[in-house]
Amino acid sequence: MMRSIGWPLVIIASALGAGLMMFSNTVSPLRPVLIFWFLLICPGMAFLRLLRLQERLTELTLAIALSLALDTIVAEAMISARLWSPQAGLVTLIGLSIGGAVLQIIQALEVARQNFRRQRRRA
Amino acid sequence: MGPLEESLRPAKSNIQRQKELLQGAIRPISIGIKQWSIEGRITWSAALGSLFPVVGAILLWAASLQSIDPRRMNDLGLVSVLPLSAHAAFLILIIGFGLAIHQQQTPEPILLLYVVTLIFMIHGTPTILYGTLRYSWAWKHIGIVDYIQRYGSVDPGISYMSVYHNWPGFFALNALVTEAAGVKSALSYAAWAPVFFNLMDLAALLLIFKTFTSDQRLIWLGVWFFYLTSWVGQDYFAPQAMNYFLHLVIIGICLKWFSVTTIPSATTIKRWLVFDRAAALFDRVVRRGAPVETPAAALRPSQRASLITIIILLFVAIASSHQLTPQMTVIAIGLLVIFQRCSARSLPILMAVLTVTWFTYMAVIFLNGHILEDIIESFGRLTGNLNGNLINLAQVSEGQRIVALVGRGLTASLWGLAVLGGIRRLRQGCWDLSVGLLAFGAFAMLAGNSYGGEILFRVYLFSLPFMAFFAASVLYPSPASGASWRTAVMTIALSCALLGGFFFAYYGKDRQYYFTKEEIDVAQYLSHIAPPNSLLIEGTNNYPSRFLNYEYFTYVPIVLESKETREEIVDHPVEVLSRWLDNKRYAATYLMITRSQKIQIDTFQEMPPGSLDKIEQALIQSGKFKVIYATADATLFTLADEASGAKP
Numbered sequence: 001m002m003r004s005i006g007w008p009l010v011i012i013a014s015a016l017g018a019g020l021m022m023f024s025n026t027v028s029p030l031r032p033v034l035i036f037w038f039l040l041i042c043p044g045m046a047f048l049r050l051l052r053l054q055e056r057l058t059e060l061t062l063a064i065a066l067s068l069a070l071d072t073i074v075a076e077a078m079i080s081a082r083l084w085s086p087q088a089g090l091v092t093l094i095g096l097s098i099g100g101a102v103l104q105i106i107q108a109l110e111v112a113r114q115n116f117r118r119q120r121r122r123a
Numbered sequence: 124m125g126p127l128e129e130s131l132r133p134a135k136s137n138i139q140r141q142k143e144l145l146q147g148a149i150r151p152i153s154i155g156i157k158q159w160s161i162e163g164r165i166t167w168s169a170a171l172g173s174l175f176p177v178v179g180a181i182l183l184w185a186a187s188l189q190s191i192d193p194r195r196m197n198d199l200g201l202v203s204v205l206p207l208s209a210h211a212a213f214l215i216l217i218i219g220f221g222l223a224i225h226q227q228q229t230p231e232p233i234l235l236l237y238v239v240t241l242i243f244m245i246h247g248t249p250t251i252l253y254g255t256l257r258y259s260w261a262w263k264h265i266g267i268v269d270y271i272q273r274y275g276s277v278d279p280g281i282s283y284m285s286v287y288h289n290w291p292g293f294f295a296l297n298a299l300v301t302e303a304a305g306v307k308s309a310l311s312y313a314a315w316a317p318v319f320f321n322l323m324d325l326a327a328l329l330l331i332f333k334t335f336t337s338d339q340r341l342i343w344l345g346v347w348f349f350y351l352t353s354w355v356g357q358d359y360f361a362p363q364a365m366n367y368f369l370h371l372v373i374i375g376i377c378l379k380w381f382s383v384t385t386i387p388s389a390t391t392i393k394r395w396l397v398f399d400r401a402a403a404l405f406d407r408v409v410r411r412g413a414p415v416e417t418p419a420a421a422l423r424p425s426q427r428a429s430l431i432t433i434i435i436l437l438f439v440a441i442a443s444s445h446q447l448t449p450q451m452t453v454i455a456i457g458l459l460v461i462f463q464r465c466s467a468r469s470l471p472i473l474m475a476v477l478t479v480t481w482f483t484y485m486a487v488i489f490l491n492g493h494i495l496e497d498i499i500e501s502f503g504r505l506t507g508n509l510n511g512n513l514i515n516l517a518q519v520s521e522g523q524r525i526v527a528l529v530g531r532g533l534t535a536s537l538w539g540l541a542v543l544g545g546i547r548r549l550r551q552g553c554w555d556l557s558v559g560l561l562a563f564g565a566f567a568m569l570a571g572n573s574y575g576g577e578i579l580f581r582v583y584l585f586s587l588p589f590m591a592f593f594a595a596s597v598l599y600p601s602p603a604s605g606a607s608w609r610t611a612v613m614t615i616a617l618s619c620a621l622l623g624g625f626f627f628a629y630y631g632k633d634r635q636y637y638f639t640k641e642e643i644d645v646a647q648y649l650s651h652i653a654p655p656n657s658l659l660i661e662g663t664n665n666y667p668s669r670f671l672n673y674e675y676f677t678y679v680p681i682v683l684e685s686k687e688t689r690e691e692i693v694d695h696p697v698e699v700l701s702r703w704l705d706n707k708r709y710a711a712t713y714l715m716i717t718r719s720q721k722i723q724i725d726t727f728q729e730m731p732p733g734s735l736d737k738i739e740q741a742l743i744q745s746g747k748f749k750v751i752y753a754t755a756d757a758t759l760f761t762l763a764d765e766a767s768g769a770k771p
Contacts, residue, residue: 065433
């Protein structure tokens with residue numbers, strides 16, 4: 001159970017940390033590191049883990065690719081619509097990431113509930 | 124015997140197992156169940172020995188960097204200043220890798236460490252040594268990011284570098300990253316782009332190669348060869364670098380999860396192809412081409428739908444960021460679908476629709492102005508498109524002639540090895556249809572477009588992973604082969620030869636690609652003082668330029684003028700250039716001459732060697748021009764009576 005919700009918790013913490021850093025305009029060497037980490041991994045990983053691919057390297061590869069694609073599409077949509085706002089872009093990606101992470105937690109709880117029922121039936 | 128069954132066998136004595144391992148009798152060990160078996164423990168203890176060469180190579184490489192002065196590079200580029208210790212570091216790494224890969228039981232993390240170290244050593248060397256962003260086009264890409272940061276939009280009709288405004292995805296992403304990270308500009312991280320993109324490509328290559336074979340030696344040697352031959356330099360801070368990774372991931376997903384499980388019946392194929400012979404040949408090829416070593420991963424319908432959605436999202440990012448990569452992706456996936464290697468049959472059509480939509484809707488201005496003419500002119504001109512990519516060896520310096528020849532030799536060697544490897548795999552009963560299709564499919568683009576004289580390099584790049592896989596097959600064509608120590612020696616020798624060629628081909632132009640802080644200072648100063656609608660005359664565009672307020676300028680590189688005009692400038696620089704700068708249509712006029720411009724002129728000899736030095740001296744001595752900012756490596760001029768913005 002803890003293993004299943006480990007990633008969602010990391011994603012939520014990263015998303016909140018990235019938002020906090022940007023909106024408080026923090027000047028710290030930690031800020032670029034956290035932002036790079038968040039934009040490179042989190043939006044993709046938030047959804048990828050819902051697929052339960054079971055292979056860590058493959059999951060990470062696809063998560064990076066999907067994150068880059070989502071980041072690009074969000075940024076591209078803003079400039080195409082002439083609504084450029086890095087804050088709004090980051091909020092969108094934070095929302096997507098937290099949404100995906102919450103779905104992962106719900107999925108993990110559902111699996112745990114089913115396992116519990118199965119065990120009870122066997123008992 | 125499957126891995127699970129093998130792990131459940133009664134344990135043999137350690138001595139017996141050691142003997143079997145030494146004789147190569149035990150098949151490759153994958154990461155997983157076996158890590159906990161007796162073989163696993165033996166493997167890890169032996170693997171520790173494999174770490175020593177990596178550590179030694181890193182230490183030696185780091186120490187060698189201290190003694191390198193990039194200013195002393197000659198016409199052969201960075202390789203001319205690499206000390207013996209740097210070469211020794213690479214040699215140690217190659218020997219270590221050759222031995223590690225030969226031992227079938229080497230754990231994958233060890234092999235991963237070798238490849239990651241190779242990437243750092245190859246691509247980290249210029250980044251660390253120069254301390255500035257390498258390659259002039261990378262600076263121009265920073266300029267587009269800067270434009271988006273300032274305007275929050277793009278201008279598809281802009282007169283200079285409009286292609287980037289029509290495919291702005293990568294630049295928009297970097298504007299977002301820069302703003303969110305709170306860094307001053309994309310310059311803060313762009314120099315590390317080659318290391319970053321090559322590391323990402325590694326993950327995608329592993330995803331792909333693991334669908335071709337289960338032999339980890341072939342997988343990792345293929346990856347290794349990829350990095351030793353990836354010399355075309357499309358891994359810098361550029362849209363194509365990101366898109367290349369996304370392209371590889373799409374191929375990986377298709378091969379891993381959308382492999383065709385049931386080949387259509389002979390009757391169906393006959394209905395498609397009409398002619399009996401064609402149908403029989405096609406039927407034979409697609410049936411034999413099915414991978415025997417790696418079955419397709421099973422998918423639930425929801426997983427399948429999600430993966431298709433992911434592919435579409437990746438492709439949208441590609442289509443909005445680069446004009447060539449979508450075409451390469453459509454060709455690659457199209458071939459996999461046609462030859463029954465990919466079951467997502469509607470994907471190529473959907474991708475083609477997305478590509479055409481972007482071309483005709485979002486990039487219509489650029490399409491009308493540039494691409495349509497280029498496509499019409501170059502379509503079907505196979506030899507013309509090919510020749511446009513190769514430099515005229517008679518018109519370059521001696522060093523660059525060697526660099527160009529080594530690059531061509533490296534390409535021919537890899538392709539030659541790939542053909543040999545393909546034949547060896549075929550003789551082992553592995554048809555590798557997917558690898559062959561992806562290796563040769565990219566060549567179709569040669570008939571379609573010259574891509575501004577770069578298509579051959581792009582074709583090489585897109586076919587490279589698959590050519591590298593075939594090249595590695597020369598040494599390890601099947602899991603049962605390559606047990607002899609001769610194979611290890613051959614791996615080391617071949618790696619040394621390829622790396623030697625790579626050093627010349629990849630680092631060979633670094634005298635032009637390296638920019639000093641003194642050059643950057645002057646370029647930065649000009650970007651800060653120049654008002655909008657300024658005229659900038661420059662020797663060439665090979666210097667750190669267009670990275671700040673780039674749209675303020677009209678650029679006139681002397682080297683792009685006609686031969687007569689260039690001769691006139693060299694003969695009468697003061698008269699011609701004072702006339703050019705005395706142009707009231709512009710708010711301000713400038714002329715910049717830098718060290719790297721001079722190097723390019725002397726290398727490609729578009730003007731007599733030393734021309735820019737001669738022009739610079741004549742302008743200084745004339746009294747008609749005023750130097751408004753100068754460093755050891757760059758001089759910024761304006762007309763003497765226009766020097767209001769002069770630096771005290």
